[in-house]
Amino acid sequence: MVTTHNLGFPRIGAKRELKFALENYWKGDVTLDQLAETGAQLRQRHWQNQSALDLVPVGDFSFYDQVLDMSFLLGNIPDRVRHLDGNTLDNYFRVARGRSAQDSSCSCVHAGEMTKWFDTNYHYIVPELSAETEFSLDASRLLAQLAQARQLKVSAKPVIIGPLTYLWLGKTRDASDKLALLPRLLPAYITLLNQLAEQGCEWVQIDEPILVTELDASWQQAFIAAYDALQAGSAKLLLATYFGQLKDNLPLLCKLPVQGIHIDAINGQDEIGQLIQQLPADTVLSLGVINGRNIWKTDLHATLEWLEPVHRLLQTRLWIAPSCSLLHVPVDLSSEQKLDSRIQYWLAFALQKLDELQILAKALNNGRVSVQEELIANHVAIERRRTSSLVHNPAVKAAIAKIDATLGKRNSAYEQRAIKQSALLKLPDYPTTTIGSFPQTTEIRQARNQFRLGNLDEVAYKALMQNEIARCVREQEALGLDVFVHGEAERNDMVEYFGEQLEGYAFSQFGWVQSYGSRCVKPPILFGDISRPKAMTVEWIKYAQSLTDKPMKGMLTGPVTILNWSFVRDDQPRSVSCYQLALAIREEVLDLEQAGVRVIQIDEAALREGLPLRRSQWSEYLQWAVESFRITANGVQDETQIHTHMCYSEFNDIIASIANMDADVITIETSRSAMELLDAFDDFNYPNQIGPGVYDIHSPNIPNQEHIVQLMRKAAERIPAQRLWVNPDCGLKTRAWEEVIPALKNMVAAARVLRAAA
Numbered sequence: 001m002v003t004t005h006n007l008g009f010p011r012i013g014a015k016r017e018l019k020f021a022l023e024n025y026w027k028g029d030v031t032l033d034q035l036a037e038t039g040a041q042l043r044q045r046h047w048q049n050q051s052a053l054d055l056v057p058v059g060d061f062s063f064y065d066q067v068l069d070m071s072f073l074l075g076n077i078p079d080r081v082r083h084l085d086g087n088t089l090d091n092y093f094r095v096a097r098g099r100s101a102q103d104s105s106c107s108c109v110h111a112g113e114m115t116k117w118f119d120t121n122y123h124y125i126v127p128e129l130s131a132e133t134e135f136s137l138d139a140s141r142l143l144a145q146l147a148q149a150r151q152l153k154v155s156a157k158p159v160i161i162g163p164l165t166y167l168w169l170g171k172t173r174d175a176s177d178k179l180a181l182l183p184r185l186l187p188a189y190i191t192l193l194n195q196l197a198e199q200g201c202e203w204v205q206i207d208e209p210i211l212v213t214e215l216d217a218s219w220q221q222a223f224i225a226a227y228d229a230l231q232a233g234s235a236k237l238l239l240a241t242y243f244g245q246l247k248d249n250l251p252l253l254c255k256l257p258v259q260g261i262h263i264d265a266i267n268g269q270d271e272i273g274q275l276i277q278q279l280p281a282d283t284v285l286s287l288g289v290i291n292g293r294n295i296w297k298t299d300l301h302a303t304l305e306w307l308e309p310v311h312r313l314l315q316t317r318l319w320i321a322p323s324c325s326l327l328h329v330p331v332d333l334s335s336e337q338k339l340d341s342r343i344q345y346w347l348a349f350a351l352q353k354l355d356e357l358q359i360l361a362k363a364l365n366n367g368r369v370s371v372q373e374e375l376i377a378n379h380v381a382i383e384r385r386r387t388s389s390l391v392h393n394p395a396v397k398a399a400i401a402k403i404d405a406t407l408g409k410r411n412s413a414y415e416q417r418a419i420k421q422s423a424l425l426k427l428p429d430y431p432t433t434t435i436g437s438f439p440q441t442t443e444i445r446q447a448r449n450q451f452r453l454g455n456l457d458e459v460a461y462k463a464l465m466q467n468e469i470a471r472c473v474r475e476q477e478a479l480g481l482d483v484f485v486h487g488e489a490e491r492n493d494m495v496e497y498f499g500e501q502l503e504g505y506a507f508s509q510f511g512w513v514q515s516y517g518s519r520c521v522k523p524p525i526l527f528g529d530i531s532r533p534k535a536m537t538v539e540w541i542k543y544a545q546s547l548t549d550k551p552m553k554g555m556l557t558g559p560v561t562i563l564n565w566s567f568v569r570d571d572q573p574r575s576v577s578c579y580q581l582a583l584a585i586r587e588e589v590l591d592l593e594q595a596g597v598r599v600i601q602i603d604e605a606a607l608r609e610g611l612p613l614r615r616s617q618w619s620e621y622l623q624w625a626v627e628s629f630r631i632t633a634n635g636v637q638d639e640t641q642i643h644t645h646m647c648y649s650e651f652n653d654i655i656a657s658i659a660n661m662d663a664d665v666i667t668i669e670t671s672r673s674a675m676e677l678l679d680a681f682d683d684f685n686y687p688n689q690i691g692p693g694v695y696d697i698h699s700p701n702i703p704n705q706e707h708i709v710q711l712m713r714k715a716a717e718r719i720p721a722q723r724l725w726v727n728p729d730c731g732l733k734t735r736a737w738e739e740v741i742p743a744l745k746n747m748v749a750a751a752r753v754l755r756a757a758a
């Protein structure tokens, strides 16, 4: 018999119950007990949803982030919150977001750094480490969840992050060696494993996704030492890897003294033969056979073709599961009422993926005939998608075939363009701007909701959004900014908004996926060849420009970011989808230029984030990603100034590619590193203009003028002042107007001080 299990379930809830409970708790509208009750109900529901599985994950639920949970479980709590008032959860929220429910009127501590989880759009709170870090186990929250699971008779398999991945995800502030902490960390893990075993858990899933990255010898050796030590714990370990292939780490994994391993068989199907040869004869092999990163139905026939022989060989040693936690997909496709039924038929969200797993298990255990109807229905769906005229557009394919090097090349080099742009825009030194979005207020979201529900007609909705844009322009006039934005009020999200307007995309009503904490995104579904039926942003930008004499930035999301934050096709290379997006957004750029827009920003927030997990694959990715950006941006006249924006700026390794994008201006995040991240630009002699973010928009703290001046002076030590812009780190959509206005006032005042001193 094959064993079925799951690595993790989306915790936000099919109706985003957790999001609303959290935000209400932070506002003080619900009590801690009520929040805890919502958590308990969600866990119960999710375990029921998974009750057909042989083993159900416990510990995958989190009130904010599973990595932060691990930090609290290991007692690795930053000193700055340790002795503050309130309960553990309040301190937990202080690390997560800089404040607890109690501190809503002040911002007591700075939040932990947040960064993306491997190559996903999920963001975790970075463990803070130093040579002094001590660990002291407090498993009470995990044990309480286990107790709840036991009461509900759930066949529980606790899920924890492994010690090596935990250290790898962390950052040391004192440049000390993270691996030196391992001997201090392991005793906490051994005690934890014993406690879990004492609670009756036969298996513990220990996640070590870093095994799909390139590990140097010291990390490889640390794996051996760590898992030798963990043998002392009394639970059986299922060591889980996901998000890619094992490659050089395969022999290492097979040597580790664990009772089972899980691999991502979607990416690593080719490695199964080698694994079977090298694994000890009694080790369980769990295969992630359902894609946990995408929303397409699995081709069950094709899967069974290769899985049946593996089952015959391994018998009860074979387990099957989704490739990774289902955190990265929406909960339930059956809630969708507005998707084109033909497309809906091709899709599977978390619940449907678990159904697919059951069908596979039945087929393996009792023969395909036992699930004949299900297999036929699956085959029909797969074939309909493969041959659908909705997917294929010959005109788009022809346009892609015609792409050549001229499309991505501007008429003149940056130096000549800069002279023409400067003559036209007449900007002061240290020009000030913002990144695009202004606060997405409850009123804006409610208006859009009413529009969607049909309670507000298009004319009224448009008028309301125009009012917001007008307010945004007025505020920027009053602040004295130099280059304006329209504020993105009309956009639900910087990716979904474009997905909704492009042919080849479908979008869901309830397909929410957690991005960080209570924040969610609804990735649009890229199912077919992409084209742009009509202009998407021009009317809004023209309207905004009509309200001011200051230059108004056209605001677009770039092809690489749209691709990386969508659910993408699995029937063609990502590069092809990206080129299709590039051609579509290029048309929008040219339309904006035609409409008289002189500054166009093309956000590529996910270009760096989308780097493959293995460095050996970077150059291939960067080649098509940068070329896609160039195709999008570079069809304009010299006088049109192209901006791009990236939220993170650790560019040391890819600075040549960033320069090769040839944007006239790039705005980036640098304030948290006190401009040190600009060193990469300095060392490379980056030739174009840079707006190093002068304050962290993720924090409610108001940056002070003097601090901004100091930061810009540091920037000017690295980049010539004539090429510097002054702007925040990222968009302001998650902030309130009361925070934005004083922050920008100080930013503009700082720019004036800098100009006066120049």
Ligand SMILES: CN1c2c(nc(N)[nH]c2=O)NC[C@@H]1CNc1ccc(C(=O)N[C@@H](CCC(=O)N[C@@H](CCC(=O)N[C@@H](CCC(=O)O)C(=O)O)C(=O)O)C(=O)O)cc1
Binding pocket: 121, 440, 442, 445, 446, 448, 449, 491, 492, 493, 494, 495, 496, 515, 516, 518, 519, 520, 521, 522, 565, 605, 734
């Ligand atoms: C820059 N970031 C982004 C990433 N990925 C994206 N796809 N988009 C991004 O901007 N990745 C990296 C970062 C992650 N950062 C964020 C920041 C903020 C959010 C966020 O605020 N998400 C919102 C949802 C946004 C949205 O789609 N809004 C819709 C629907 C709003 C809604 O919930 N409506 C309610 C009713 C409204 C009411 O009555 O009040 C409903 O439908 O029930 C819209 O504006 O129309 C969030 O709330 O989580 C995400 C990632």
Ligand SMILES: N[C@@H](CCS)C(=O)O
Binding pocket: 435, 436, 437, 494, 555, 603, 605, 645, 647, 730, 731, 732, 733
């Ligand atoms: N223009 C977008 C970029 C976010 S990365 C915004 O300002 O929200």
Ligand SMILES: [Zn+2]
Binding pocket: 435, 605, 645, 646, 647, 729, 730, 731
């Ligand atoms: Zn950003």
